[in-house]
Amino acid sequence: MLTERQRMILNAIVDDYIRSAEPVGSRSISKRGDVGYSAATIRNEMADLEELGFLEQPHTSAGRVPSIKGYRYYVDHLVKLGDVNEHELKLLRSYIAEKMRGMEQVTQHAAMILSNLTNYTSIFLGPETFNTTLKHFQLVPLNEDTAVAIIVTSTGHVENTTVSIPSDMSMSDMERIVNILNAKLAGVPLVQLRSKLFSEVGEELSRYAAHCERMIDVLTGVLKEGEGNRVFLSGTTNILTQPEFKDVDKVKTLLDLLEETPTIMKLFADLPAGIQVRIGTENEHEAINNCSLITATFSIDGQSLGTIGILGPTRMEYGKVISLLDVLSKDLAVLMARWYK
Amino acid sequence: MLTERQRMILNAIVDDYIRSAEPVGSRSISKRGDVGYSAATIRNEMADLEELGFLEQPHTSAGRVPSIKGYRYYVDHLVKLGDVNEHELKLLRSYIAEKMRGMEQVTQHAAMILSNLTNYTSIFLGPETFNTTLKHFQLVPLNEDTAVAIIVTSTGHVENTTVSIPSDMSMSDMERIVNILNAKLAGVPLVQLRSKLFSEVGEELSRYAAHCERMIDVLTGVLKEGEGNRVFLSGTTNILTQPEFKDVDKVKTLLDLLEETPTIMKLFADLPAGIQVRIGTENEHEAINNCSLITATFSIDGQSLGTIGILGPTRMEYGKVISLLDVLSKDLAVLMARWYK
DNA sequence: GATTAGCACTCACCAACCAAGAGTGCTAAC
DNA sequence: GTTAGCACTCTTGGTTGGTGAGTGCTAATC
Known part of the structure; x- marks a missing residue:
C-alpha cells in the first residue's frame, strides 16, 4: 500500500534514526545521496507517512521519528539483514570451542557473547520442565x-x-x-x-x-x-548506554522487571520456533513499552529447548540483531541435534 | 580529641544529612532543640570541625557535609544503634519459618528480606570452598x-x-x-x-x-x-532510589561492578568474623568510593560460613543497618550451630 | 572568655529572556 | 510532479538578574 518512494523514505528515516537517536529531518534525508529528491518532496512524503501512521513528530518543527507501526513495517518489509562479519562469526562460535560442556553452559555463554556483540541485554530461557x-x-x-x-x-x-x-x-x-x-x-x-x-x-x-x-x-x-533458575541474563547494564535510558526512573522500572523471573517467563511464554520480533507496545508489559524484544526459539523434534532473546530500545539495530540471532539459533539447533540425537 | 560539644554537633550533622541528603547549615542544627546553641556558635564549631577534617563544604555558602573521616568518627563513637522493632524482627526471622531448607536458601532468603528492610543492596557470599x-x-x-x-x-x-x-x-x-x-x-x-x-x-x-x-x-x-556461584545479590536496584545515584553513568559503573562476581569476592576477602564497616574510599574499588559497605561474617568454630553485606551510599543509616545485621548474624550463628553441630 | 546578634558577602538555583538553528507547511514557479 | 522560497514554530543554549540559604567576621552581650 506504500509507493516505492515512500518505502524508500521510510527505510531511510528508520535507518537514520537508529543510528543517530535523533528525530530526522527532510533535509538530512535529501542529502543522503541514495534518495534523489529535494527536501521539499521528502517533506511532502513525510507528511503523508505521518498521516498513515508510520511516523511521528515529537513536536512541530522537530524531525520525524518512526512509530511502532513504522518499525513494524520496516522489520516486515524493509530491513536488510546485516551480514555477520568474520570477526563476529568467530566470536559467536567460540562457545562451541569449549567442547562439550552442558547444553546450558553453552547457551548461556552464547547469550553472553551475544550481549557483548550487540550491546543490548540478552536473555536466555531454558527449556520448559x-x-x-x-x-x-x-x-x-x-x-x-x-x-x-x-x-x-x-x-x-x-x-x-x-x-x-x-x-x-x-x-x-x-x-x-x-x-x-x-x-x-x-x-x-x-x-x-x-x-x-x-x-x-x-x-x-x-x-x-x-x-x-x-x-x-x-x-x-x-x-x-x-x-x-531457567532464566539467565547477560549484559543487563548494556541498555544503560542507550540515550533513551538516561532517566534513572525508567532504568529502575526496567531493571526491576528484569529481576522478576516470573515476569520474564511470561514474556517468553508460547513463542513459536524461529525468530520473533516484538516492538514497543506490542510487548505486554508496560515497563518495556519503549523496548523491542527479538527472540529466537530453537527446538528439536518440536520440543522446545530454549529461547535466546535480545532486549533493546525500540530504536534497535534490527538487521544486525536478527541476522546474529539467525546464525546463532541455527548453529545451536545443529549442535543440539548432535547432542540429543 | 573532640570536645563534648563538637561531638554533639558532628552527630547532629551526620544524622541530619543521612535523613535529608542535603548539606546541613548551622541554622537548622541550632533549631533542632537538642542542641542549645545559636547558629553563630555552631558555625564556629563547624568551621573548626571542617579544619579538623570531619566536615566538608561542597562550595562556599552551602551547608556542611560529613567527610569520610567524619562518618568514621560517627560510626566508631557516636552512632546510636537503632533498636529493631517488632515488625522488622518478625520479618527478619520469617526465613526460619521455612523450616529446614538448605543453609544456602536460608541465608539467601535472609539477605533478600534485609534488602527490603533497608532499601539498600544486600550481598551474600557463601562459605569458601x-x-x-x-x-x-x-x-x-x-x-x-x-x-x-x-x-x-x-x-x-x-x-x-x-x-x-x-x-x-x-x-x-x-x-x-x-x-x-x-x-x-x-x-x-x-x-x-x-x-x-x-x-x-x-x-x-x-x-x-x-x-x-x-x-x-x-x-x-x-x-x-x-x-x-557463591555470590548472591538482592535488591540491586534499591540503590537507584538514592539521590546520589540520579546520574546514569554512576549507576552503570556500580551495577557493572555488582555483576562481576570475582570483584565482589575480592571485596569480601579476608573479613574477620563479626561486623565490619567500610566507608567510602576505605573501599578498595573506585566504583564504590561513594558507597559504604557493612558486612557481617558468621562463623562456627572459626570456620567462616558466609558473609552478608549491605551496600548503600556513604550517607547510610548506619545505626539501623548495623543493628539489623547484628541481630541477623547472631540468629544465623545459632541456627548454624544447631545445623552443623 | 564564651556566646550571640548583626551584617556584608558568596554562591547555587531559578525564571525570564533572547538569539540561533533546525525543521515544517504552504505557495508559487519550474 | 518536483522544487525553490519563505514565513512560522519550537527547541536549545546562553545570558542576566533576583532570591535565598549559608557563611565568616566583628562587635556587642552575658
Whole structure:
C-alpha cells in the first residue's frame, strides 16, 4: 500500500534514526545521496507517512521519528539483514570451542557473547520442565536429619534442595525407596511424575506409601523451585548506554522487571520456533513499552529447548540483531541435534 | 580529641544529612532543640570541625557535609544503634519459618528480606570452598558419551557440570571408579582432593590411573566453576532510589561492578568474623568510593560460613543497618550451630 | 572568655529572556 | 510532479538578574 518512494523514505528515516537517536529531518534525508529528491518532496512524503501512521513528530518543527507501526513495517518489509562479519562469526562460535560442556553452559555463554556483540541485554530461557524427563533422582544424607535431594533431567539440568529426613525413616529404607523410584520413574516426563507414581509404583511400595509420597513431594518441590533458575541474563547494564535510558526512573522500572523471573517467563511464554520480533507496545508489559524484544526459539523434534532473546530500545539495530540471532539459533539447533540425537 | 560539644554537633550533622541528603547549615542544627546553641556558635564549631577534617563544604555558602573521616568518627563513637522493632524482627526471622531448607536458601532468603528492610543492596557470599569437605561425588550418564558430574559438599552445596565420557571407559569402569573415589575421598577438604588422591587412592586404582586423574580433573573443574556461584545479590536496584545515584553513568559503573562476581569476592576477602564497616574510599574499588559497605561474617568454630553485606551510599543509616545485621548474624550463628553441630 | 546578634558577602538555583538553528507547511514557479 | 522560497514554530543554549540559604567576621552581650 506504500509507493516505492515512500518505502524508500521510510527505510531511510528508520535507518537514520537508529543510528543517530535523533528525530530526522527532510533535509538530512535529501542529502543522503541514495534518495534523489529535494527536501521539499521528502517533506511532502513525510507528511503523508505521518498521516498513515508510520511516523511521528515529537513536536512541530522537530524531525520525524518512526512509530511502532513504522518499525513494524520496516522489520516486515524493509530491513536488510546485516551480514555477520568474520570477526563476529568467530566470536559467536567460540562457545562451541569449549567442547562439550552442558547444553546450558553453552547457551548461556552464547547469550553472553551475544550481549557483548550487540550491546543490548540478552536473555536466555531454558527449556520448559514439562518437556523433559527425569533422568536420575538421589538423596545424599548430610547428617542424621538432613539430606540433599538432587534431580537430573534428560537435558542435563540439575536441581537440588536440602530436606529434612523424617525421624521414622531409616537409612536403608531411604536407600531402598530411592532405588525403586529411580528404576520406575527414570524416563518419565517430569509433569507426569505424580500420576505415574501411583499407577506404576503403587503396589511395590505400598509398605512405604507414606514415605514415598513424602519423597514425591520433595521431588516436585525441587522442580518448582528450579522453575526460576531457567532464566539467565547477560549484559543487563548494556541498555544503560542507550540515550533513551538516561532517566534513572525508567532504568529502575526496567531493571526491576528484569529481576522478576516470573515476569520474564511470561514474556517468553508460547513463542513459536524461529525468530520473533516484538516492538514497543506490542510487548505486554508496560515497563518495556519503549523496548523491542527479538527472540529466537530453537527446538528439536518440536520440543522446545530454549529461547535466546535480545532486549533493546525500540530504536534497535534490527538487521544486525536478527541476522546474529539467525546464525546463532541455527548453529545451536545443529549442535543440539548432535547432542540429543 | 573532640570536645563534648563538637561531638554533639558532628552527630547532629551526620544524622541530619543521612535523613535529608542535603548539606546541613548551622541554622537548622541550632533549631533542632537538642542542641542549645545559636547558629553563630555552631558555625564556629563547624568551621573548626571542617579544619579538623570531619566536615566538608561542597562550595562556599552551602551547608556542611560529613567527610569520610567524619562518618568514621560517627560510626566508631557516636552512632546510636537503632533498636529493631517488632515488625522488622518478625520479618527478619520469617526465613526460619521455612523450616529446614538448605543453609544456602536460608541465608539467601535472609539477605533478600534485609534488602527490603533497608532499601539498600544486600550481598551474600557463601562459605569458601577450601573450608568445606567433600560429601559425595557422582556421575549420572546422559547418553553414551556425556554425563553430568555432581558434587555435594559438607555444607549441602551442590555443583555440577556436563562432561564427556572418554570412549575407552566402560560404564562399569566408571561406576567402580566413582565408588572407590567416594569411599576414599568423602570427608576430605576440597583443596586437598588432588594430593589425597595420590597418597591414599594411588595403589588401589593404579590400573585406572589415567581415568582416575581425568576424574579428578573433572572434579576440580566443577569446583572452580562453582566458585562464582557463591555470590548472591538482592535488591540491586534499591540503590537507584538514592539521590546520589540520579546520574546514569554512576549507576552503570556500580551495577557493572555488582555483576562481576570475582570483584565482589575480592571485596569480601579476608573479613574477620563479626561486623565490619567500610566507608567510602576505605573501599578498595573506585566504583564504590561513594558507597559504604557493612558486612557481617558468621562463623562456627572459626570456620567462616558466609558473609552478608549491605551496600548503600556513604550517607547510610548506619545505626539501623548495623543493628539489623547484628541481630541477623547472631540468629544465623545459632541456627548454624544447631545445623552443623 | 564564651556566646550571640548583626551584617556584608558568596554562591547555587531559578525564571525570564533572547538569539540561533533546525525543521515544517504552504505557495508559487519550474 | 518536483522544487525553490519563505514565513512560522519550537527547541536549545546562553545570558542576566533576583532570591535565598549559608557563611565568616566583628562587635556587642552575658
